Amino acid sequence: MSRGLRDHLPTLLVAALAAAFGVALLQVTGILAAVIAADDVAGSSGTVAIMLNVTAFVFIAIAVYVAAVTTANTVATVVAGRTRLIALLRLIGSSARSQRAAIAREGLVVGALGAVAGALLGTGVAWGVARVGVAAGVIPEFDYGYLQPVLLVPMVAVVFTTWLAAWAGSRRVLAVRPAQALGNSAESSTEEVARRVGRTATGVTLIVLGVLALAGGVAVGLLYPMGVLIGVVGGILSFTGIVLIADRIMPPVLRAIGRLLGSSPSTRLAAENAVRHPERATRMTIGLVVGVTLVTMFAVTMETYRQAMTEVLSDQEMLEAAIGPVIDGTVAVFSGLVGFSAVIAAVGLVNTLSISVLQRTREIGLLRALGFDRTQVRTMILAEAAALTVAATLTGLVLGTVYGWLGAQSMLGSLTGEPRFVVPVVPWLVIAIVVVAAVAVTLAASVTPARRAVRISPVVALAVD
Amino acid sequence: MQNTPSDLGLIARAVGLGKRYGDGANQVVALDDVSIGLRRGEFTAIMGPSGSGKSTLMHLMAGLDTPTTGQVWLGDTDITDLSDSALTVLRRRRIGFVFQSFNLVPTLDVKGNVLLPFELDGRRPTLDEQVWIDELIDTLGLRPRLGHRPHELSGGQQQRVAIARALATRPDLVFADEPTGNLDSRTGREVLGLLAATSARSGQAIAMVTHDPIAASHADRILVLADGRIVRDLGRSTPEQISAYMLQMEAAA
Numbered sequence A: 001m002s003r004g005l006r007d008h009l010p011t012l013l014v015a016a017l018a019a020a021f022g023v024a025l026l027q028v029t030g031i032l033a034a035v036i037a038a039d040d041v042a043g044s045s046g047t048v049a050i051m052l053n054v055t056a057f058v059f060i061a062i063a064v065y066v067a068a069v070t071t072a073n074t075v076a077t078v079v080a081g082r083t084r085l086i087a088l089l090r091l092i093g094s095s096a097r098s099q100r101a102a103i104a105r106e107g108l109v110v111g112a113l114g115a116v117a118g119a120l121l122g123t124g125v126a127w128g129v130a131r132v133g134v135a136a137g138v139i140p141e142f143d144y145g146y147l148q149p150v151l152l153v154p155m156v157a158v159v160f161t162t163w164l165a166a167w168a169g170s171r172r173v174l175a176v177r178p179a180q181a182l183g184n185s186a187e188s189s190t191e192e193v194a195r196r197v198g199r200t201a202t203g204v205t206l207i208v209l210g211v212l213a214l215a216g217g218v219a220v221g222l223l224y225p226m227g228v229l230i231g232v233v234g235g236i237l238s239f240t241g242i243v244l245i246a247d248r249i250m251p252p253v254l255r256a257i258g259r260l261l262g263s264s265p266s267t268r269l270a271a272e273n274a275v276r277h278p279e280r281a282t283r284m285t286i287g288l289v290v291g292v293t294l295v296t297m298f299a300v301t302m303e304t305y306r307q308a309m310t311e312v313l314s315d316q317e318m319l320e321a322a323i324g325p326v327i328d329g330t331v332a333v334f335s336g337l338v339g340f341s342a343v344i345a346a347v348g349l350v351n352t353l354s355i356s357v358l359q360r361t362r363e364i365g366l367l368r369a370l371g372f373d374r375t376q377v378r379t380m381i382l383a384e385a386a387a388l389t390v391a392a393t394l395t396g397l398v399l400g401t402v403y404g405w406l407g408a409q410s411m412l413g414s415l416t417g418e419p420r421f422v423v424p425v426v427p428w429l430v431i432a433i434v435v436v437a438a439v440a441v442t443l444a445a446s447v448t449p450a451r452r453a454v455r456i457s458p459v460v461a462l463a464v465d
Numbered sequence B: 001m002q003n004t005p006s007d008l009g010l011i012a013r014a015v016g017l018g019k020r021y022g023d024g025a026n027q028v029v030a031l032d033d034v035s036i037g038l039r040r041g042e043f044t045a046i047m048g049p050s051g052s053g054k055s056t057l058m059h060l061m062a063g064l065d066t067p068t069t070g071q072v073w074l075g076d077t078d079i080t081d082l083s084d085s086a087l088t089v090l091r092r093r094r095i096g097f098v099f100q101s102f103n104l105v106p107t108l109d110v111k112g113n114v115l116l117p118f119e120l121d122g123r124r125p126t127l128d129e130q131v132w133i134d135e136l137i138d139t140l141g142l143r144p145r146l147g148h149r150p151h152e153l154s155g156g157q158q159q160r161v162a163i164a165r166a167l168a169t170r171p172d173l174v175f176a177d178e179p180t181g182n183l184d185s186r187t188g189r190e191v192l193g194l195l196a197a198t199s200a201r202s203g204q205a206i207a208m209v210t211h212d213p214i215a216a217s218h219a220d221r222i223l224v225l226a227d228g229r230i231v232r233d234l235g236r237s238t239p240e241q242i243s244a245y246m247l248q249m250e251a252a253a
């Protein structure tokens, strides 16, 4: 079972990261609430604490969601690699159901281990941050117990979603036919894109409703700033819809990006590799799309807000001094919090790419035998990683800019007292950071698999296993 | 200096070739002091019991692996100490391969797989080569399948695509390691017949590993390996002669 354990390391890492993030955030929130309560003059500390908690849970939900998608993907990739083994066991008489249940059980165990490890890590981080804060005099000495029942929420969520993700990701076990143990080499029909009509219909409905609400938000926003609330509902609906039908959006985007990579044999094969499992590619990229969209959206809205304020109010310098730090601080904190989900997604992407390159050993050996040199192999892997991250980043940047503008428009359309349209302002610094991060992810995602791939000897392709 | 291999009409030559795996008590001698020359345009069958070193010999002669002792020439090039990238270019331009299985790139269709060696070389087939490729595709019956991916083809069809690819660039030498090992015997013989006939027409040398006496009877020459050494070098033989010889060898072992 050592192989099984190694297969689950990425999942353990993802579960631990998600749990650590959730627990750390709640601990910090708790500490802040304790600090505020100790210093309560207005008697409003209860409300503040609730608001802090609600905000924390929104970010935790995003992180747990991204972690679950990532885990489902990792499990699906692992299962794809074990097809022959599973088929062999089926051939001997084991039932598909029991095999799937075994994988889900492994998910449950890994989720529990990850949750506990993450909780310890998260608490440690929160404690450290608080100690540093007190030492630096940023916050006063406070009274706070680190054993809070509410911490169980992210932990249980991580265990449950890891279990669920393992179950969902192992769906393909049911599709493995015993005959595949005997079948020969050529990769059997790639993971068919299941035509999940129901899901697509739901997604499209949500998008339509969301777009209507967004339009309504913009219209109402021309008269009242409250329009933004309608817009938020529209944003949530439409974005959920987009995530649901992502398997129809990401593959075409990946193909388009793949064509841009060039027409050398290595980049052409890389483009094909990036979409050879459309479902997997979608799940590999969706976490990054979510992260980049949210960061970009928030930054665009805030930047547009700053611009609008500058236009409306005359005393520029005083204004900059007043709202500048608030806006910068909010964007930074928010980006950091959402960015963590993007980190989880990136970890997933790195893992999935590594596993899939390992599974392609024979194919790479074949290419080497036929005359691919090492540089071409390395280029191929790098280009595949680039196709995935560029597609995710671009999609996120476009969606984020559109949502950000819609948000700003609904919020600020009535700012001057008469209806007007707001020109979106693109925060280049944030965009630059996102792009640099995407480049870093690409390099990180390709370095290990590329190193492994160039070491593959062509003799491997000839060996019959 | 001695005669160059090509002066002798040899397309590939091995001298004192040896390959050992592992060391100490676990050492396996896969190949032991083998010297052979493969002649231009000749179809050589390599036979011998399992583990006798057939695949190893082929890997070494094709520059896929490095020998422990001895030297290999392809044409007049001593490939023993060539760098990895020089070897890669050599394989790309001068050698064709047909493996037992997993011959094709799953993400490319039949046409893409056949043209892959040209692409790797960064060029398109010349007019003359295109005529040859079209002829290959028709001879091998692949015309209606050009747009299909490997997983949409039967095993025999996949092997025929591999043959088309191996012959497309008209390499000096084609190595085939049990190319029909995964096929039923009729399809296997059909594929082999095509391989032998096509290469005879274009003057390419073929070295093919096989266990099948009928397949070997297509060959101009039959090399028999046992325990990493060449124990017999036969001319063209009938399937009966070959089976009789192999049986006799098994009995002696």
Ligand SMILES: Nc1ncnc2c1ncn2[C@@H]1O[C@H](COP(=O)(O)OP(=O)(O)OP(=O)(O)O)[C@@H](O)[C@H]1O
Residues within 6 Å of the ligand: B021, B022, B028, B029, B030, B048, B049, B050, B051, B052, B053, B054, B055, B056, B057
């Ligand atoms: N990578 C390796 N490591 C250790 N030993 C090896 C390796 N490859 C081959 N051998 C050994 O070398 C010997 C010759 O192997 P080879 O694959 O050349 O045999 P073969 O004649 O092709 O057999 P078969 O007909 O079964 O394919 C065998 O004893 C084998 O176990």
Ligand SMILES: [Mg+2]
Residues within 6 Å of the ligand: B054, B055, B056
């Ligand atoms: Mg062999």
